[in-house]
Amino acid sequence: MVRVCSLSLDDREVACFFNGKVIRISKMKNTVGIIANPQSGRDIRRLVAHASVFDNMEKVNIVERLLFTLGQLGVRKVIAMPDGFGIVEAALYHLGRTTVDVELVKMPVLDNWEDTYRAASIMDVECDVIVVIGGDGTNRIVAKAVGDTPIIPISTGTNNVFPYMIEATIASEAAASIARGVVGKEEASRKSKKIELFENGVFRDIALIDVAVTAYSFVGARAVWEPKQILELVVSRGSPSNIGLSSIAGILNEIDDEDAGLYIEFGKGRKMRAPISPGMLSEIEIKDFRVFPLGEMVHIKNSQALLAVDGEREVTLHGEISARVVRNGPSVVDCKKALSLAAHRGFFEVD
Amino acid sequence: MDIPKEILLTMYERMVRIRKFEEKASELFAKGVLPGFIHTYVGEEATAVGVCVALRDDDLVTSTHRGHGHVISKGGDPRYMMAELYGKETGYCKGKGGSMHIADPDKGMLGANGIVGGGLPIATGAGLSIKLRNSNQVVACFFGDGASNQGTFHESINMSSLWKLPVIYVCENNQYGEFTPQKRHQAITDISQRATAYGIPGITVDGMDVVAVYEATKEAVKRAREGNGPTLIEAKCYRFHGHFVGDPQLYRDQAEVQKWMERDPIPSFEKQLLESNVVTEEDLRKIQEEVQHEIDEAVKFAEGSPYPSDKEALEDIYTDLVEEGRVR
Numbered sequence: 001m002v003r004v005c006s007l008s009l010d011d012r013e014v015a016c017f018f019n020g021k022v023i024r025i026s027k028m029k030n031t032v033g034i035i036a037n038p039q040s041g042r043d044i045r046r047l048v049a050h051a052s053v054f055d056n057m058e059k060v061n062i063v064e065r066l067l068f069t070l071g072q073l074g075v076r077k078v079i080a081m082p083d084g085f086g087i088v089e090a091a092l093y094h095l096g097r098t099t100v101d102v103e104l105v106k107m108p109v110l111d112n113w114e115d116t117y118r119a120a121s122i123m124d125v126e127c128d129v130i131v132v133i134g135g136d137g138t139n140r141i142v143a144k145a146v147g148d149t150p151i152i153p154i155s156t157g158t159n160n161v162f163p164y165m166i167e168a169t170i171a172s173e174a175a176a177s178i179a180r181g182v183v184g185k186e187e188a189s190r191k192s193k194k195i196e197l198f199e200n201g202v203f204r205d206i207a208l209i210d211v212a213v214t215a216y217s218f219v220g221a222r223a224v225w226e227p228k229q230i231l232e233l234v235v236s237r238g239s240p241s242n243i244g245l246s247s248i249a250g251i252l253n254e255i256d257d258e259d260a261g262l263y264i265e266f267g268k269g270r271k272m273r274a275p276i277s278p279g280m281l282s283e284i285e286i287k288d289f290r291v292f293p294l295g296e297m298v299h300i301k302n303s304q305a306l307l308a309v310d311g312e313r314e315v316t317l318h319g320e321i322s323a324r325v326v327r328n329g330p331s332v333v334d335c336k337k338a339l340s341l342a343a344h345r346g347f348f349e350v351d
Numbered sequence: 352m353d354i355p356k357e358i359l360l361t362m363y364e365r366m367v368r369i370r371k372f373e374e375k376a377s378e379l380f381a382k383g384v385l386p387g388f389i390h391t392y393v394g395e396e397a398t399a400v401g402v403c404v405a406l407r408d409d410d411l412v413t414s415t416h417r418g419h420g421h422v423i424s425k426g427g428d429p430r431y432m433m434a435e436l437y438g439k440e441t442g443y444c445k446g447k448g449g450s451m452h453i454a455d456p457d458k459g460m461l462g463a464n465g466i467v468g469g470g471l472p473i474a475t476g477a478g479l480s481i482k483l484r485n486s487n488q489v490v491a492c493f494f495g496d497g498a499s500n501q502g503t504f505h506e507s508i509n510m511s512s513l514w515k516l517p518v519i520y521v522c523e524n525n526q527y528g529e530f531t532p533q534k535r536h537q538a539i540t541d542i543s544q545r546a547t548a549y550g551i552p553g554i555t556v557d558g559m560d561v562v563a564v565y566e567a568t569k570e571a572v573k574r575a576r577e578g579n580g581p582t583l584i585e586a587k588c589y590r591f592h593g594h595f596v597g598d599p600q601l602y603r604d605q606a607e608v609q610k611w612m613e614r615d616p617i618p619s620f621e622k623q624l625l626e627s628n629v630v631t632e633e634d635l636r637k638i639q640e641e642v643q644h645e646i647d648e649a650v651k652f653a654e655g656s657p658y659p660s661d662k663e664a665l666e667d668i669y670t671d672l673v674e675e676g677r678v679r
Binding site for chain 1: 352354541552560562565
């Protein structure tokens, strides 16, 4: 039988054996980060677009399954983000006891995006992999904070493109295989693309999936659900199977993970319909579009505009606005690949 | 959503009117001029105004013990409000109701209510009336986070969702049920989640942003008028003052108050209006001066009005139906 075991050489160094031979020695912390955003899944799309409500108790259930599985697979420590709802505390309360050490990041809880940013910055140093429970917006904040620490983004809604729908047990198996050093970060994750935004040539912000230049004057309810308000769109990826603004790009010219982005100008021209929100096939009109390579600066025609980043009105820019797609987003774990490697290396074998 | 300039200016004017009314009422109460209790709406202006400006004049509103903001947002007259606070005959309730019972049926204001959660069944009944009369109106029902734990909340929304009544349930989650922080009275943070249990949409909006509240309400009103039933909107906001004027506020940290005050909805909206070139600073200053003059006039009106006669003490207490012996 194929056998694998991990042996701790010191605090951080882990050796993995395969049929008696050392196959990997890596400096792992055997620590997984968990960021569960209590704010995701509440916005106006529940009213205007039949989007589902993903309540916090479901996030508690997800964390319970994560903690239980990580403990079973020998992960030493979990560092979790504290939040106003107490998602992780509730999970611990329900579980009673866990075999994994759970530590909440010591930080003030502000119940806004700063919590996610602060927690992700700390986890980037302290953890081998971070599980993010939230939507595109949550992952966008995580992307601002993390460097090379890979993330496993679990989707908590119906309007997401960046995070994927995955059962928490499977996600935690993949996280454990990386934290235990059985699967290398570089083997099972890939740097994602992101969009960088510039105002008069000065870097201002990022998006992971799309940047919409809008005709809105106010941030208001944040979401973008009225097609007539969209003037221009830049996407890092888009598929007809996406939901949200990037679906428009997918219908025009599908862009997956290749080294390219797509720019769209809205106006008189080709008419089509796209699912820009759950349950809403909106009619839109495309004046022009073009694919552009990674790194190319795309100039936005409208100056002084309220931009929606990853579907939320957020950034007002003045003057010359430009954007480019780069491959410098967070490293995202391919759970299927990680688990295949882990299984092949006997990670799930029992003595 | 395109918001016409006149709507934006109405929003600003009403927010300023609430703030100045409440500041004056607090000052008068502290001097011992006003009787009873006063619960001010300072800090929560964006919520009431965002909701009420999205309504038609003939739409209805139910309120809470913190109701001054709702009356002003629905177009109430500060003179009659101030007179009511003074207990004068010219007040909205002829001086018999005081701060917690102001009603103005002509403006669709069905009344403030001293009972926590008391407005919920009234709004639901009004919604049923609208449906039976086929009048195409809607009702906005204001209540707080504390009221969302009352049976009236659950019973009202259950009936309303079942009968698809045109009611917009607006939970003003100002973080405190009287003196108790939300964390100490319920195990959830987002009250909008409770909508799921009744099969209606529930959303959380930034209650400190008048445009966010307005956009959400417009959509909820549209849904209600189209016959699709109620919506629960949770507006996260903050009460800048205590539960009542004079509350020593020993239950909350001043740093927390300060943090929320940095998000004061009025200066934030001023900034948005100026940045989007809707108004000039001169326009805003003019509105503030006009509103201040109105409030000063309201005080003069109240002070110059007579107290009700003792002969009126038992008048207007019950409906005519009782007086006619048709209802016991």
